[in-house]
Amino acid sequence: MSKSILINNGNLGRMGKTTIAYNIYKTSKDPFKYVTNDLENASIDLKENVDKDQLFYFPNGTEIDMDFTGNIIFDFGGKPDDRLMVIAEAVDIIIVPLSYQSDSELELTVKNLNTLIEVNSNIILVINNTDSADAKRIKTALKFNPQFKKIKVLEINHSKYIRRLANENQTVFEVAQANKGDATRLNKTIIPQFKELFSTLNITI
Numbered sequence: 795m796s797k798s799i800l801i802n803n804g805n806l807g808r809m810g811k812t813t814i815a816y817n818i819y820k821t822s823k824d825p826f827k828y829v830t831n832d833l834e835n836a837s838i839d840l841k842e843n844v845d846k847d848q849l850f851y852f853p854n855g856t857e858i859d860m861d862f863t864g865n866i867i868f869d870f871g872g873k874p875d876d877r878l879m880v881i882a883e884a885v886d887i888i889i890v891p892l893s894y895q896s897d898s899e900l901e902l903t904v905k906n907l908n909t910l911i912e913v914n915s916n917i918i919l920v921i922n923n924t925d926s927a928d929a930k931r932i933k934t935a936l937k938f939n940p941q942f943k944k945i946k947v948l949e950i951n952h953s954k955y956i957r958r959l960a961n962e963n964q965t966v967f968e969v970a971q972a973n974k975g976d977a978t979r980l981n982k983t984i985i986p987q988f989k990e991l992f993s994t995l996n997i998t999i
Contacts, residue, residue: 796883799995800868804906806899807872809891810922812836815869817842817965817988823998826865830859831875833931837960840869883913887995888915892932894924900932904939911941918946918994923956946994950987957981967999 801811812830816838819826829850833840840849852858854875860991868881882888888910892903903919910917919936921929929949936942950956955976959966966988970977992999 796864796866796997797887798862798866798868799887799889799952800870800881800885801889801891802868802871802878802882802906802910803890803892803903804909805874806871806902806906807835809871809893809899810837810839810920810956811836811871811889811891812840812869812875813959814889814891814920814922814950814991815867816840816843816963817889817959818992818995818997819848820999821967821992822865822989823999824865826867827860828867828869829860830869832870832873835872836869838963840898845961868930879909879913882910884911885914886916888914888917889920891920891922892924893922894928894932900935904936907942909997911945915944917944920948920950920991922950924949925952948987948991948994951983952993953984955984972991 796987801815803809818988819828827848828852830840831854835852850860858877868885870878890907891905892899894900920995921932933947955969958969966980966984970985
């Protein structure tokens with residue numbers, strides 16, 4: 795059964811959306827089309843690392859003209875886009891990544907969640923590249939908003955490897971396969987957390 799996924803946190807940049815999107819795209823056994831509104835500011839070189847026949851670039855203000863059959867990732871965000879809410883309403887699931895640096899990111903994320911949940915309640919909040927203490931505090935804060943009870947909250951811990959994924963244009967599994975020491979460290983936390991995300995999305999890896 796095909797699925798469509800939007801990865802977005804409003805206009806917040808550096809939340810890890812492209813890293814998550816690319817790991818899904820590259821790791822899934824079922825092929826995904828990769829749709830983005832931003833090629834220049836992506837943390838991973840999409841033109842080099844996504845197959846040309848699977849990469850679709852539609853900047854804001856253009857029509858999203860493509861075949862919508864099959865699995866699709868919409869890697870949208872970090873800049874305003876007039877089409878966002880239409881996509882959010884149409885997709886099967888929304889991933890909202892939050893890379894916490896200060897309360898300002900959390901406040902904007904809560905605002906974005908309130909907007910997205912109005913059109914699609916099937917949302918996963920991924921607290922990404924954030925230390926455990928801050929992640930726990932964020933989850934506690936979200937519990938006070940009854941509207942967010944249906945939102946699934948997952949974690950990907952703060953790690954030097956998250957930066958490497960973007961710098962080396964690799965998935966977490968590719969990094970682990972290349973070095974036994976890296977594999978040992980990644981298999982303690984980061985890989986199980988990515989696997990939990992894939993399991994929640996019902997993606998076979």
